[in-house]
Amino acid sequence: MEQHPGSARVDSWTWAVRLFKTRSAAAEACRGGHVRVNGTPVKPAHQVKPGDEVRIRVAGHERIVIVEQVVAKRVGAAIAAQCLIDKTPAPPPPEIIASMPRRDRGAGRPTKRERRETDRLQGRAPD
Numbered sequence: 081m082e083q084h085p086g087s088a089r090v091d092s093w094t095w096a097v098r099l100f101k102t103r104s105a106a107a108e109a110c111r112g113g114h115v116r117v118n119g120t121p122v123k124p125a126h127q128v129k130p131g132d133e134v135r136i137r138v139a140g141h142e143r144i145v146i147v148e149q150v151v152a153k154r155v156g157a158a159i160a161a162q163c164l165i166d167k168t169p170a171p172p173p174p175e176i177i178a179s180m181p182r183r184d185r186g187a188g189r190p191t192k193r194e195r196r197e198t199d200r201l202q203g204r205a206p207d
Contacts, residue, residue, distance in 0.1 A: 088152045090117060090134065091124035096151045097160040099136055099143065109136065133167075143168045 088096070091106040094115065100106040107124040109115050114137040115122055128134065132147045146165040155163070171177075180201070183190065190198065199205075 086150055087127040087129045088150045089124060090115060090122055090126045090128050092152050093128050093147070093150060094134065094136065096154050097145075097163045098154075098157060099145070100138075109138070114138070134164075141171075 091103055091110055094100050094109075095103040095106045100109065106115075110122060110124040110126070113121045116135040117126055117128055117132050119133070119135075128147050128150065130147050130150060134145050134147060136143045136145075144167040146167060147163075148165050149163040151159075151163055183194075
């Protein structure tokens, strides 16, 4: 398969700039729908080029990066940082995370009262 100059496979690029530990993990994330390029879910072979926005969902967190430079081979951390612009928003402060209610795993669905309390704490209007 011939490759256009200035573009690379999305699984290869995300692995090369150290967003994933292995290329197979990058490809698996693409197949699972956890990688989006310019808002569209993509397959591992999708070509990325400079200026593309890549959104990656890893471990419940979303990373948003802009492709600055295309690389196909894995590079060092210093060079990898020059190949992308990280637009990921800062995580919420620990105080906010700690104040959010958590349900025990396997506790079932919340009751109507619990759901209303959760909505009130999160600042959502009642239904």
